[in-house]
Amino acid sequence: MYRVLIVDDEPIIVEGLYDMLQQQEEVPCEVLKAGSAPEALEIARLVRIDVLLTDIEMPVMNGLALQQEMSRLWPKCKTIFLTGYSDFHYVQSSLRSGAFDYVLKREEDRKVVQVVAKAIDAIAADSSADRLLHEARNRMHVAMxxxxxxxxxxxxxxxxxxxxxxxxxxxxxxxxxxxxxxxxxxxxxxxxxxxxxxxxxxxxxxxxxxxxxxxxxxxxxxxxxxxxxxxxxxxxxxxxxxxxxxxxxxxxxxxxxxxxxxxxxxxxxxxxxxxxxxxxxxxxxxxxxxxxxxxxxxxxxxxxxxxxxSRHDAAAPAAYGGQLTERNMSLLSQALERKDRDAFEAKFAELAEAVCERGGDLRSGDALALFYALSAMFMLFLNRHGLFTDMMAKVKLNKLLSIEEHATLEEALLFFRGLAQALFASASEASGIETSDVVRRVNEYIQDHIGGDLSLTRLTEIVHLTPSYLSRLYKQQTRQSLTDFIMQARLDKAKELLAGSHKKIYQIGFELGFQSAPYFNRLFKKAVSMTPQEYRDLYGTAEG
CATH class of the missing domain: 3.30.70.270 (Reverse transcriptase/Diguanylate cyclase domain)
Incomplete structure (x- = not known):
C-alpha cells in the first residue's frame, strides 16, 4: 500500500485533504498528516513516504526545502506542491526544484485525487517489469x-x-x-x-x-x-x-x-x-x-x-542415485522450517524411494545413513523451536533417538512422516492463534482509542507488524478492511452518543476523529441514510 503525507500549516487544509483522501476509493493509500515541515520530517524518519503533498509557503521550513530533505530520506518519493498562487512562473520554480506536479488549493477534490493517482502510477512505473528485468540481467551478469x-x-x-x-x-x-x-x-x-x-x-x-x-x-x-x-x-x-x-x-x-x-x-x-x-x-x-x-x-x-x-573400476562404492546429499537434506530441512508441507513430502518421498529401491533393509548402510540424517534434522528442529515437551505428548520421541525401536525401514519412515505431520499441524494451530490474537489486540485498541490516532502506522506499532502485512492479515482473518472496521466503530459510537448524550453534534464528530463537521454530517448520512440530527430526533432524548 502506498503512503501519502499531507503537510500544511493551515489545519483546515490538512484536515480537509486528510478526510477526503481517507474516504476516496479510487486510490487505495494510507494517509498521514503534519502541520509543519519539521513534523513531516519526524514522520518520514520513522516510515517510508511515497507521495508528499505539501504547501510551498510555510514558516520555519518551506515546501521547497522540505522536498529536498524528503528526497534525501526517500529518493523515490513524489512531491506534489499545494499552492494558493496561480502565477505560472512561481509554479515553474517549484517544478524545477524536483516536484512531480502541483495543485491549487482551490481545486476540487477530484483534481487532487487525480494528481495523487498520477504520482502513484509513476511510482509503479518506476518499478515496472521492464526495469526490474533490466536490473536482474545486470545482477545476473555479475553472478554468472x-x-x-x-x-x-x-x-x-x-x-x-x-x-x-x-x-x-x-x-x-x-x-x-x-x-x-x-x-x-x-x-x-x-x-x-x-x-x-x-x-x-x-x-x-x-x-x-x-x-x-x-x-x-x-x-x-x-x-x-x-x-x-x-x-x-x-x-x-x-x-x-x-x-x-x-x-x-x-x-x-x-x-x-x-x-x-x-x-x-x-x-x-x-x-x-x-x-x-x-x-x-x-x-x-x-x-x-x-x-x-x-x-x-x-x-x-x-x-x-x-x-x-575407469568404468570397470569397482574400488568405490556405488551410490543410490546420489540422493542422500547435504544439499537434499538441506532442502528437506528448509521445507520443514518454512512449514511447506508439499515440498517436504516430495523431497522426503524422493529420499525414501531411493533407499527402498536398494533393498529396504533397515540395517543397510543406505538406510542407516538416512535414518540418522533424519534423526539429526528433527532433533535440531525440535530443540531450536523448543518443541520437545509438546511433541512428547503427541509422538513417541524415543523412536527418534534409536533405530532399534523400529522393526523395518518402512516402519521407521512411517514414524518420521508422522512426526513431520504433527509438527505441521502444531505450526498451523499456533499460526491461527497468533493471528487471532493480533486481530483482537487491534480491535481492542481501536475501541479504547476511538477518537484518537488510528492510522495504520499507529496500529502497526501496537502489534509490531508492517502496515501492508497487517492490512492483509486483518482482511484475511475478518473479511473486512481495517479502514471499514474503524469507520464502522466510529459510526456505532456516534449513534450511541447521539441517542444517549446531550453533547453537541459537532462535539461528537470531533471526539470521534472527524475534524470537519460538514464531513461528519456527510459521512453519517451516507452510511445511515439520515443526518446526525435526524438520527437524534428519531432515537434520542437529548437535544443537539
Missing part, C-alpha cells in the same frame, strides 16, 4: 560464475537429470563452453600445498590460475570448464573439440604437465583423480562420486598424486 558453478554441481553432486536439449539450453544461458549432449571427461583436482605466506583471500585467485593453466594445456584438443569445489578442490569438465575420443596416455600426460606448470609458475602443488574414459552426462554424478572416493582414499592422500579411474 556462481550460477554456473551451482548448476554444474547440481548435475554432479545431486544427480540432476536433464535432457540433452534442456542441458544445452541451460549451458548457453550460463555461458558454459560445453555441449549438453554426448559424453564428458571428469577430473577432480586438489591443491596439496599453497605458496608460503598466502592470504586466505588470495586462494580463489590461485585456483583460477590453475584453471587457466589447464585450459592452455588442453587447448586445441579439449574444451575445458573449470569449477571450484569446497576444501581446496576443483573440477575440470572436458569434451573433445571434434567429438573424437582421446587416449588415457594423452590425458594423464597433460595432467602431469599441468602439475609441473602449477609448481613452477604458481608455487602450488596439485593432485588429480581423472576419469580416463568419458561418461554420459546422466552418469556424471556416479563418476564424480567414484573420483571423489579415489581422491579421499589410498594414494589420493599423497602429494602431487595422479590417479586414474
Amino acid at each position: 560464475p556462481a550460477l554456473r558453478r551451482d548448476y554444474l554441481l547440481d548435475l554432479l553432486m545431486n544427480g540432476l537429470i536433464a535432457s540433452p536439449e534442456s542441458r544445452s539450453a541451460r549451458f548457453a544461458e550460463l555461458g558454459i563452453a560445453l555441449r549438453g549432449g554426448g559424453s564428458v571427461h571428469l577430473v577432480i583436482g586438489r591443491v596439496d600445498c599453497w605458496p608460503a605466506g598466502i592470504r586466505a583471500g588470495d586462494k580463489p585467485l590461485y585456483l583460477y590460475g590453475v584453471g587457466n593453466i589447464a585450459e592452455e594445456q588442453f587447448a586445441g584438443k579439449l574444451r575445458v570448464q573449470f569449477v571450484t569445489l569446497p576444501g581446496d578442490r576443483f573440477l575440470l569438465l572436458m569434451q573433445t573439440e571434434d567429438g573424437v575420443e582421446i587416449g588415457e596416455a594423452y590425458l594423464l600426460g597433460t595432467l602431469e604437465s599441468i602439475q609441473a606448470a602449477c609448481r613452477t609458475y604458481l608455487k602450488v602443488t596439485c593432485s588429480f583423480a581423472a576419469g580416463c574414459e568419458p561418461c554420459d552426462w546422466n552418469d556424471a554424478a556416479a563418476k564424480y562420486e567414484r573420483l571423489s572416493f579415489r581422491m579421499a582414499n589410498g594414494l589420493g592422500l599423497g602429494s602431487e598424486s595422479l590417479l586414474a579411474d
Whole structure:
C-alpha cells in the first residue's frame, strides 16, 4: 500500500485533504498528516513516504526545502506542491526544484485525487517489469560464475537429470563452453600445498590460475570448464573439440604437465583423480562420486598424486542415485522450517524411494545413513523451536533417538512422516492463534482509542507488524478492511452518543476523529441514510 503525507500549516487544509483522501476509493493509500515541515520530517524518519503533498509557503521550513530533505530520506518519493498562487512562473520554480506536479488549493477534490493517482502510477512505473528485468540481467551478469558453478554441481553432486536439449539450453544461458549432449571427461583436482605466506583471500585467485593453466594445456584438443569445489578442490569438465575420443596416455600426460606448470609458475602443488574414459552426462554424478572416493582414499592422500579411474573400476562404492546429499537434506530441512508441507513430502518421498529401491533393509548402510540424517534434522528442529515437551505428548520421541525401536525401514519412515505431520499441524494451530490474537489486540485498541490516532502506522506499532502485512492479515482473518472496521466503530459510537448524550453534534464528530463537521454530517448520512440530527430526533432524548 502506498503512503501519502499531507503537510500544511493551515489545519483546515490538512484536515480537509486528510478526510477526503481517507474516504476516496479510487486510490487505495494510507494517509498521514503534519502541520509543519519539521513534523513531516519526524514522520518520514520513522516510515517510508511515497507521495508528499505539501504547501510551498510555510514558516520555519518551506515546501521547497522540505522536498529536498524528503528526497534525501526517500529518493523515490513524489512531491506534489499545494499552492494558493496561480502565477505560472512561481509554479515553474517549484517544478524545477524536483516536484512531480502541483495543485491549487482551490481545486476540487477530484483534481487532487487525480494528481495523487498520477504520482502513484509513476511510482509503479518506476518499478515496472521492464526495469526490474533490466536490473536482474545486470545482477545476473555479475553472478554468472556462481550460477554456473551451482548448476554444474547440481548435475554432479545431486544427480540432476536433464535432457540433452534442456542441458544445452541451460549451458548457453550460463555461458558454459560445453555441449549438453554426448559424453564428458571428469577430473577432480586438489591443491596439496599453497605458496608460503598466502592470504586466505588470495586462494580463489590461485585456483583460477590453475584453471587457466589447464585450459592452455588442453587447448586445441579439449574444451575445458573449470569449477571450484569446497576444501581446496576443483573440477575440470572436458569434451573433445571434434567429438573424437582421446587416449588415457594423452590425458594423464597433460595432467602431469599441468602439475609441473602449477609448481613452477604458481608455487602450488596439485593432485588429480581423472576419469580416463568419458561418461554420459546422466552418469556424471556416479563418476564424480567414484573420483571423489579415489581422491579421499589410498594414494589420493599423497602429494602431487595422479590417479586414474575407469568404468570397470569397482574400488568405490556405488551410490543410490546420489540422493542422500547435504544439499537434499538441506532442502528437506528448509521445507520443514518454512512449514511447506508439499515440498517436504516430495523431497522426503524422493529420499525414501531411493533407499527402498536398494533393498529396504533397515540395517543397510543406505538406510542407516538416512535414518540418522533424519534423526539429526528433527532433533535440531525440535530443540531450536523448543518443541520437545509438546511433541512428547503427541509422538513417541524415543523412536527418534534409536533405530532399534523400529522393526523395518518402512516402519521407521512411517514414524518420521508422522512426526513431520504433527509438527505441521502444531505450526498451523499456533499460526491461527497468533493471528487471532493480533486481530483482537487491534480491535481492542481501536475501541479504547476511538477518537484518537488510528492510522495504520499507529496500529502497526501496537502489534509490531508492517502496515501492508497487517492490512492483509486483518482482511484475511475478518473479511473486512481495517479502514471499514474503524469507520464502522466510529459510526456505532456516534449513534450511541447521539441517542444517549446531550453533547453537541459537532462535539461528537470531533471526539470521534472527524475534524470537519460538514464531513461528519456527510459521512453519517451516507452510511445511515439520515443526518446526525435526524438520527437524534428519531432515537434520542437529548437535544443537539
